[in-house]
Amino acid sequence: MTEALLDLRDLAISFQTESGRFRVVDGLNLSVKRGKTLGLVGESGCGKSVTSLSILRLLECPPGHIDSGSVFFDGKDLLTLTEEQMRQIRGNRISMIFQEPMTSLNPVLTIGEQIAEVYRIHQRLNRKEALNRAREMLNLVRIPSPDLRLGEYPHQLSGGMRQRVMIAIALACRPEMLIADEPTTALDVTIQAQILNLMNHLQKELGMSILMITHDLGVVAEVCDDVVVMYAGKAVESGSSEEIFRNPQHPYTQGLLRSVPRLGQKASRLETIEGVVPSLSKRPSGCRFHDRCPQVRSICRESSPPDFVHSATHRVACWQHQKEDG
Amino acid sequence: MMEALPLLEVRNLKKYFPIRGGFLGRAIGQVYALSGVSFRLEQGQTLGLVGESGCGKSTLGKVILRLIEPTEGQIFFRGQDISRMRLNELRPLRKEMQMIFQDPYSSLNPRMTVRSILQEPFVIHRIGSSGERQRWVAELLETVGLSSEDLDRYPHEFSGGQRQRIGIARALALNPALIIADEPVSALDVSIQSQILNLLMDLQKQRNLSYLFIAHDLAVISHISDMVAVMYLGRLVEFASSEDLYRQPRHPYTQALTEAIPVPVYDPQKRKESRKVIGGDVPSPVSPPSGCHFHTRCPLAQDRCRTDVPQLRETGDGQRTHLVACHFA
Numbered sequence: 001m002t003e004a005l006l007d008l009r010d011l012a013i014s015f016q017t018e019s020g021r022f023r024v025v026d027g028l029n030l031s032v033k034r035g036k037t038l039g040l041v042g043e044s045g046c047g048k049s050v051t052s053l054s055i056l057r058l059l060e061c062p063p064g065h066i067d068s069g070s071v072f073f074d075g076k077d078l079l080t081l082t083e084e085q086m087r088q089i090r091g092n093r094i095s096m097i098f099q100e101p102m103t104s105l106n107p108v109l110t111i112g113e114q115i116a117e118v119y120r121i122h123q124r125l126n127r128k129e130a131l132n133r134a135r136e137m138l139n140l141v142r143i144p145s146p147d148l149r150l151g152e153y154p155h156q157l158s159g160g161m162r163q164r165v166m167i168a169i170a171l172a173c174r175p176e177m178l179i180a181d182e183p184t185t186a187l188d189v190t191i192q193a194q195i196l197n198l199m200n201h202l203q204k205e206l207g208m209s210i211l212m213i214t215h216d217l218g219v220v221a222e223v224c225d226d227v228v229v230m231y232a233g234k235a236v237e238s239g240s241s242e243e244i245f246r247n248p249q250h251p252y253t254q255g256l257l258r259s260v261p262r263l264g265q266k267a268s269r270l271e272t273i274e275g276v277v278p279s280l281s282k283r284p285s286g287c288r289f290h291d292r293c294p295q296v297r298s299i300c301r302e303s304s305p306p307d308f309v310h311s312a313t314h315r316v317a318c319w320q321h322q323k324e325d326g
Numbered sequence: 327m328m329e330a331l332p333l334l335e336v337r338n339l340k341k342y343f344p345i346r347g348g349f350l351g352r353a354i355g356q357v358y359a360l361s362g363v364s365f366r367l368e369q370g371q372t373l374g375l376v377g378e379s380g381c382g383k384s385t386l387g388k389v390i391l392r393l394i395e396p397t398e399g400q401i402f403f404r405g406q407d408i409s410r411m412r413l414n415e416l417r418p419l420r421k422e423m424q425m426i427f428q429d430p431y432s433s434l435n436p437r438m439t440v441r442s443i444l445q446e447p448f449v450i451h452r453i454g455s456s457g458e459r460q461r462w463v464a465e466l467l468e469t470v471g472l473s474s475e476d477l478d479r480y481p482h483e484f485s486g487g488q489r490q491r492i493g494i495a496r497a498l499a500l501n502p503a504l505i506i507a508d509e510p511v512s513a514l515d516v517s518i519q520s521q522i523l524n525l526l527m528d529l530q531k532q533r534n535l536s537y538l539f540i541a542h543d544l545a546v547i548s549h550i551s552d553m554v555a556v557m558y559l560g561r562l563v564e565f566a567s568s569e570d571l572y573r574q575p576r577h578p579y580t581q582a583l584t585e586a587i588p589v590p591v592y593d594p595q596k597r598k599e600s601r602k603v604i605g606g607d608v609p610s611p612v613s614p615p616s617g618c619h620f621h622t623r624c625p626l627a628q629d630r631c632r633t634d635v636p637q638l639r640e641t642g643d644g645q646r647t648h649l650v651a652c653h654f655a
Contacts, residue, residue, distance in 0.1 A: 218588030259520035261549035
């Protein structure tokens with residue numbers, strides 16, 4: 001078994017708001033293996049983006065606060081490092097790309113300057129060398145006519161090209177770990193397919209690990225080796241892609257998979273999950289999914305289910321699996 | 327039934343937006359949003375309009391309602407040409423055609439209660455007494471799965487899915503025949519998206535509604551639609567029944583779109599070999615490519631595609647229509 005490169009243990013994050021303090025991530029465990037892709041999937045407000053920001057300690061505190069837990073990266077707990085040590089890691093050993101490439105790029109700097117900046121800061125290269133390396137990166141992410149593009153500004157590029165530039169910046173220092181937060185959500189499907197292919201290809205070439213945060217189960221199935229499903233701040237199920245998609249165990253995962261419309265399945269009603277995701281202030285007692293769960297039992301209303309072992313790699317936080325835990 | 331008029335028919339619809347610039351603000355170019363679109367929508371059916379950003383699908387929806395004036399072409403609603411109709415003639419017909427928008431956050435007035443949002447259509451069209459309106463709005467809200475107790479709440483008190491239900495209730499208020507839904511579920515989470523799609527399908531059965539359903543997601547479109555029109559850069563490239571389009575996509579663009587959709591199924595085979603993916607970006611509608619608009623990205627492109635515009639032609643078996651605009655399909 002491969003050793004985990006990134007390992008979150010019992011992570012708890014809360015937010016201070018006008019109406020009180022709320023746990024947004026509650027006891028999350030996940031590990032990303034070396035050279036593999038882990039998909040963190042869930043609907044809006046489940047805590048997946050907050051988790052990703054906390055890993056790089058980019059979460060705004062306050063209002064956010066990491067209450068407890070650890071973020072082990074290559075054996076070291078990132079939460080115990082100094083800000084200076086963190087700076088050595090960000091963009092260098094762990095990089096991040098975001099959903100909206102337009103807002104993450106600086107509109108008044110050229111593409112070349114923005115990529116070169118990474119080399120100047122992290123590797124202290126001079127301007128000319130840094131620009132040369134920037135050109136290589138544009139080649140690597142398959143941007144046509146890189147010489148021309150180096151001198152262009154973000155607004156001159158299409159959405160897909162901007163996301164390629166973001167990837168070039170993120171991968172400039174050949175990080176061991178890439179955190180991608182909804183990297184293709186704002187893109188058209190044909191462009192999304194290009195970007196996913198590119199990420200797959202670069203992962204093989206550079207041997208990096210990827211934490212892919214997305215709401216799109218289709219994207220997860222296509223690129224992820226392992227999956228963690230989150231609901232209302234908790235991981236409800238985790239396992240290999242094969243286990244999650246072929247044999248989902250948690251009623252929430254099952255419901256999600258059934259409610260996705262698929263090509264060629266016309267006109268029948270879709271299966272749905274009744275109700276809505278509970279707001280932070282109205283999270284139910286016990287299992288947070290119990291008020292929407294078709295298989296709810298009395299114990300679900302009273303106490304929160306721990307992770308039950310379904311197989312060596314497959315965990316389910318659902319009381320139905322209690323007996324199997326033996 | 328064969329003789330019946332379609333509910334909606336558009337013929338050779340064009341819309342060019344001028345680009346203004348320079349000292350005098352003269353038109354210095356044009357955005358070719360719609361370059362000659364024709365189709366029919368039968369009563370009680372759903373026509374899905376699918377395409378990527380900038381293909382003109384939203385413009386088409388707005389032009390049909392005359393929220394944007396067409397540059398050229400005709401729009402027939404129940405056989406009547408509404409494309410040049412004056413606004414006072416159009417107003418009674420507008421009761422029959424309603425719209426649902428993508429963003430339930432920005433399409434509801436945040437300062438109005440649900441009650442006043444739902445009453446507004448009756449007020450504008452001067453329908454019903456105050457007592458009748460009260461009864462109707464309560465019924466409407468229950469029709470879309472909310473409770474009449476919610477009438478005096480404001481939009482921000484609802485979740486995205488609930489707001490979309492309010493938008494649907496407003497569209498239903500005047501008992502329309504046609505609803506144009508522009509990306510009605512794309513801002514919603516999966517579990518909520520399926521609830522709204524089911525609601526729309528139930529309402530269609532109960533009220534014999536026709537939908538023009540605009541979306542970028544081919545899976546959603548193929549699920550809800552009887553007929554599907556695929557758009558690329560202002561033109562229809564393929565028009566077929568939902569089943570035929572899935573079983574036999576004939577246009578290379580439709581094939582690429584189908585291939586590009588990530589499917590939530592574990593398939594080790596598909597993961598090993600990188601998927602076939604079309605390269606390039608959608609060209610700008612300011613200067614669309616000559617000939618077939620898709621030729622710059624098409625794996626099958628020949629010389630002819632660069633010069634000749636392919637017409638939509640019938641490739642069906644005579645029973646069912648299957649139109650494709652490709653020289654080689």
